[in-house]
Amino acid sequence: MNISIVTVGKLKEKYLKQGIDEYLKRLSAYAKINIIELPDEKAPENLSAVEMTQIKQKEGARILAKISDDTHVIALAIQGKMKTSEELASTLDQLATYGKSKLAFVIGGSLGLSEEVMKRANESLSFSKMTFPHQLMRLILVEQVYRAFRIVRGEPYHK
Numbered sequence: 404m405n406i407s408i409v410t411v412g413k414l415k416e417k418y419l420k421q422g423i424d425e426y427l428k429r430l431s432a433y434a435k436i437n438i439i440e441l442p443d444e445k446a447p448e449n450l451s452a453v454e455m456t457q458i459k460q461k462e463g464a465r466i467l468a469k470i471s472d473d474t475h476v477i478a479l480a481i482q483g484k485m486k487t488s489e490e491l492a493s494t495l496d497q498l499a500t501y502g503k504s505k506l507a508f509v510i511g512g513s514l515g516l517s518e519e520v521m522k523r524a525n526e527s528l529s530f531s532k533m534t535f536p537h538q539l540m541r542l543i544l545v546e547q548v549y550r551a552f553r554i555v556r557g558e559p560y561h562k
C-alpha cells in the first residue's frame with residue numbers, strides 16, 4: 404500500500420522528528436510512506452472570517468493538488484469520526500482487500516482544513532476532542548498506522 408501523509412506546517416521539534424523517523428522505519432516493512440509537507444499560509448492577526456476562509460481555501464487547494472483522484476483520503480479533524488485502533492486496522496485491511504492501494508492522511512495547519520478538503524475526504528478521523536499541534540499529530544498518526552498494520556498482520560504489539 405502507498406500511504407501519503409499530506410501535512411501543513413514544518414516539523415521543527417527534534418524530539419518529535421526522532422519519534423516519527425523511528426515509526427517510519429518500522430512502517431517501511433508494511434507500506435510505502437511518503438510525507439508531503441506543505442508550508443503554512445501566513446495568517447496575520449485580526450483577519451476577518453472571509454479572509455480566513457480565503458487563506459484556508461488557498462491552503463486546501465495546495466493540499467488537493469497533491470492528491471490523485473484514485474486516492475482514498477482520510478482527513479484528520481477534531482470533529483471527525485473516532486475509531487479504535489482495531490477499527491483503523493480494519494479500514495486499512497478493507498482498502499487493501501478492495502484493491503485501493505493509495506491512501507492519504509491529511510493533517511491541517513494552525514487554521515485547520517478547508518471545507519473543500521473535508522468534502523474531498525472519503526472519511527474524517529478524530530483522535531479525540533482535544534486539539535493537538537500538527538507536529539505531535541503526525542507522530543501520533545504514524546504510531547497508530549504502525550499499530551494498525553501490526554493488528555492486521557496479527558503480530559504482537561504491546562497493548
Ligand SMILES: C[S@@+](CC[C@H](N)C(=O)[O-])C[C@H]1O[C@@H](n2cnc3c(N)ncnc32)[C@H](O)[C@@H]1O
Nearest residue numbers: 479480481510511512515529530531533534535
Ligand atoms: C493545531 S490543529 C488545528 C486547529 C484548528 N483550529 C482546527 O480547529 O482544526 C492542526 C491539525 O491537526 C489535526 N488535529 C489536531 N487535533 C486533532 C484531533 N484531536 N483529532 C484529529 N486531528 C487533529 C487536524 O488535522 C488539524 O487541522
